[in-house]
Amino acid sequence: MRSLRSAAATAVLALAALLPPAVAAAGGWSTTQHDGVHWLVQPDGQRFFSLGVNTVNGGDDDDKARTGRAYFWGRHYPSLAAWGTATERRLRAWGFNTAGGWSEESAVMSLPLVPEIDLGRKAQLHWYDIFDPQKAETTRAVAREIVAAQRGNPRVIGRFTDNEVGWWSSPLFLWHLELDWQFSSKQVLWQLLHDRYDGRWERLLADFVPVSPGLDSFERLKARGAALKLRPGGQGIHAIAAFTRLIAERYYRLVHDALRDADPHALVMGDRLPLYYNQDAVLAQRGLVDVLSTNYNVDVPDGWVAPYYFEGLRDLSGAPVLVSEYFFAADENRSGNSNNGHLMHVKTQAERVRGATAAMRHFASFPNVVGVHWFQYYDEPTGGRSDGEDFNMGLVDIHDRPYDELVAAFAALNPTLPALHAKARWADLxxxxxxxxxxxxxxxxxxxxxxxxxxxxxxxxxxxxxxxxxxxxxxxxxxxxxxxxxxxxxxxxxxxxxxxxxxxxxxxxxxxxxxxxxxxxxxxxxxxxxxxxxxxxxxxxxxxxxxxxxxxxxxxxxxxxxxxxxxxxxxxxxxxxxxxxxxxxxxxxxxxxxxxxxxxxxxxxxxxxxxxxxxxxxxxxxxxxxxxxx
Known part of the structure; x- marks a missing residue:
């Protein structure tokens, strides 16, 4: 999403059940299964169901904050440290135990943390030349630089490699097809098409229609600006899917190896799939992520979560799943948010509470889900953030006032979720x-x-x-x-x-x-x-x-x-x-x-x-x- 973008509380930190020492990775977090149910595992060997909040940070000291239209810690606290102490106290009281993506990484908080590091973007993997032979060393170098800035931070569970990469198969195919021949990625795509159609142009034409001038052979397909469209009745979509699989396999291998090299004790936690997943991309993740992360836009305002989504991830990947982002917004809010789009929103705060808590129970009832992270700590600015998105997603408003109904509901519900998760069984669905x-x-x-x-x-x-x-x-x-x-x-x-x-x-x-x-x-x-x-x-x-x-x-x-x-x-x-x-x-x-x-x-x-x-x-x-x- 963010692409710019008490005794009860203690109980939620872990479901106390010691695991055999061999299960936990030496010096770091790991994952396990018990009775078919997946869990994160703390370095001390205790099971952990991650109940997180995204964007637990102090906000930006910008024009909107200075005019009271956006959240910023300096409007309410004498120091960032004071903000961190008060905010962590709040979150623990509300039953949360993790700081999710884009959260404060410094020692002003002690909550376990999952940073989003934009490794693919910074190493220029996605819309550059991912098959360039130099990309492996480039990605390792970028990963070492990122991890060095976080080295010694005991809060880090693992890292999200990117956010909402998307794996939009058709744009990937068309963009790479238009590249110059010197791009390694263009050569990989050309070879895939050449081999798939046995080098016979007439076979390719059964699936595609050339739309760039003079495109009449595989040799001319090498030219810059080459463009194809699907032919009605053809099977070209499967060639596009095959290229998506190749691209995704390359990405997940590069970021996995780079992070293992930079920090072997932290979990590789995926790229936060964008409220949707491409099945070829999920297949490409097999064995290359410790935790598969997916953002999720709840299906129905009553909080229903369609089971096929998580059953599919189980069968395609087998990895434990973290819901790295979900949310509910309400038109009735104190930050002036208009909820300007199709992301989940309802009319009232009461409806918001019902939907959000029902969704949490549904997520915890999937055996492969190891945690759920709420997006986000504070509302988006009045009139929207810089990309225009304008949603009441906060546990607190832009004036640092909690939405009392919502946080009270989480305070009551969250401590019960590890026990609910322990009883999760696929057969019950x-x-x-x-x-x-x-x-x-x-x-x-x-x-x-x-x-x-x-x-x-x-x-x-x-x-x-x-x-x-x-x-x-x-x-x-x-x-x-x-x-x-x-x-x-x-x-x-x-x-x-x-x-x-x-x-x-x-x-x-x-x-x-x-x-x-x-x-x-x-x-x-x-x-x-x-x-x-x-x-x-x-x-x-x-x-x-x-x-x-x-x-x-x-x-x-x-x-x-x-x-x-x-x-x-x-x-x-x-x-x-x-x-x-x-x-x-x-x-x-x-x-x-x-x-x-x-x-x-x-x-x-x-x-x-x-x-x-x-x-x-x-x-x-x-x-x-x-x-x-x-």
Whole structure:
């Protein structure tokens, strides 16, 4: 995010359980598993669940601070040391035990610390020439310089190598393709494409459309400014993914080796994935991070956290996971923050408290999560920080006054989270009813309200065991319920996409859209429908896209009839790479007069990402509509 950007409290510092001495890394922090649950381990061998806060620093003495529009310690304390003592006392009283990214590193505080060091940026890895043979030594030199400034600091648990690198696959591909031939990274990309298509230009043309003048051979692909777009119906997106994997593997190897050389006793804690993850990049991390860090934008204002996200990290990486950033903001705040975007915000502080604490419980219930860090200690400045982001994310406002409801809730909740985490089991996240039961909707579900808050039984309605081609994993969750009105479905997932990458004229091709397809037999024969999410330019922000639902009836694999989706389908208003879509399939579309309890249906679901990048499938499966409780 920040890309510019008491007895109870003591109890939260660690869940007292000594580990065998061999588990802990000599002289430093480490990680372990116990009963399938991951933990950080302190140098003294005790388990530790990290409850952190980002940006625990004194702020900047700038124009906004001097005019009372931004947080700065000098407005409230006689010295930085006095600020540090008071702030740490507050945080410990509120149940926090770690200072997260961009926090004060000096001895004015004693909280364990995870600095964000921008190693990739400072070593010029990401948008320079990462395959340059000199990068290994450059990265080691930069890492040694950074670590030297922190040497001897006993607070350091480990280090975030960067923040929100993103692994945006299409921009990486296009940028490197345009480079001059002397760049090693251009040569690596060229070789990948040449080998993938056996040096046959006509094979590449089945997947890509040349868009730079004179581009008609692999030899001319070497030229500066070379540009390709995806061909509709082709498989070029997989070539782009393969390059992303190569780039990510190179990055994680370079930063891992450099940090191991500079400080072998501190954990390598990843690059703070940006509220989304690219599966190829996560696969590339295997064995090269001690802890995988991910920022997270909570899915629903009630604090629900979709399980697929953390199950996917488990299966792709296996590393323990730190939620390096999450947040809730409220329009009702004392800093004048406007909450100007799609990051999670609600109307009132009471709603903020409910959502934030529910999310914390959800995070702690994942066995691979070893900690959760709140973004951030104080509100962003009135009118926004220098990049324009303007959110009420603070535990305190810009005038150093705590949000009493929020911090009191954390003070009560945080000490209980290590014990909750110790009981976390993956099986508890999976419905166990057999035969499969489709839950009766808990209350009225509305597919037109731009919200998933009415889905109050998200745990019970979740479908599991979706299949994807190895080595990939499901990229979302699907929930199904039923009522007298029909079958209710919602899907929540993630898909980064460059919608300008496709070579096409006119309407966006149906074959390249994000698609949720459902096949149902409710007793009148098989019925197939698909909800296609077609991009349109935003009416007031031309740099953005909105997704418009198209509802289609299918005959086998062919879309044959476009239906009016009004009243039956909605895309929740959220920015890509997040996708949230809800639909209602009334009995009439299933060929029956009504649905009724005890009825058996046959159900299959398929979700496909933009450009057919990846598909996840379930079924066909026989399910029974749940009867009313007796």
């Amino acid at each position: 999976v419905p166990v009813a057999r035969p499969r039961t489709i839950r009766r909707a808990a209350g009225a579900l509305d597919a037109t309200d731009n919200s998933l808050l009415d889905w109050t039984d998200k745990a019970g309605t979740r479908l599991v065991r979706f299949a994807t081609p190895a080595p990939y994993v499901p990229f979302g969750d699907v929930h199904v319920a039923w009522s007298d009105r029909g079958l209710h479905v919602f899907h929540i997932g993630q898909n980064h996409v460059d919608l300008d990458l496709l070579a096409h004229d006119g309407e966006f091709p149906l074959s390249e859209t994000y698609r949720l397809r459902i096949t149902v037999d409710a007793g009148a024969g098989e019925r197939r429908y698909a909800l296609h999410l077609a991009p349109r330019t935003h009416p007031t922000a031309p740099e953005r896209f909105v997704l418009v639902p198209q509802l289609w009836r299918y005959d086998g694999e062919r879309p044959v009839e476009r239906l009016d989706p009004r009243g039956f389908a909605q895309v929740i208003d959220t920015l890509l790479p997040h996708v949230q879509v809800e639909a209602l399939i009334p009995p009439s579309l299933l060929g029956v007069e009504k649905l009724q309890p005890g009825q058996t249906v046959r159900l299959a679901i398929e979700v496909t990402k933009f450009y057919r990048e990846l598909t996840m499938t379930l079924g066909p499966d026989v399910a029974v509509l749940e009867r009313a409780p007796e």
